[in-house]
Amino acid sequence: MQGNADMAATGRRASARIVMASRLLALLGCAAILCSVLPSLGTADDIPTPDEYVNHVGGDAQIVAPGQLKLDGQSMVCGQRPTVLDSQLDDYGAAYPGFLILNPRLLTRTSTAVKMWIFAHECGHQFRGPDEETADCFAVQRGKRQGWLTEEGLDEVCRFIAPAKGDSMHFAGSNRCSYMRQCYADPNIR
């Protein structure tokens, strides 16, 4: 575990990398809780293919074809995008343009609703771009429309993104949650 100061520093570094990466369109988005810093794959503005990503990270990373992924028995679909399962990813999920990345090792700790929300959040980056609040909104509206995200499920998501104790991330977490509740209640797709 990292201390709060270390976590804050890591978050700042990650945010700086994410802003840079977003501008270059190398990395679409990240972060269920903290932003992941995805490995550099050659030049900064290279967008890796799923194969290149898997070859780069090695280990047990594997590509799951579009529509083939199941989480807790539920089929996960994000258009024609494949998902890379990477248990070494330093976050629950991430997104490059064209594919999603999930960390199956971390996902086992979460409820089904939270797993599906994480997938939908990373899918949101595919269709809505790098903004985190927009990806959050996409995920909860999709979950409500498809019937897998109830009010109780949204409560689980809010507990998931809220840190265990107050720190520099806490305010951001509660803001994300209140925005997601607004989106969930809004019949208009944002």
Ligand SMILES: [Zn+2]
């Ligand atoms: Zn994100």
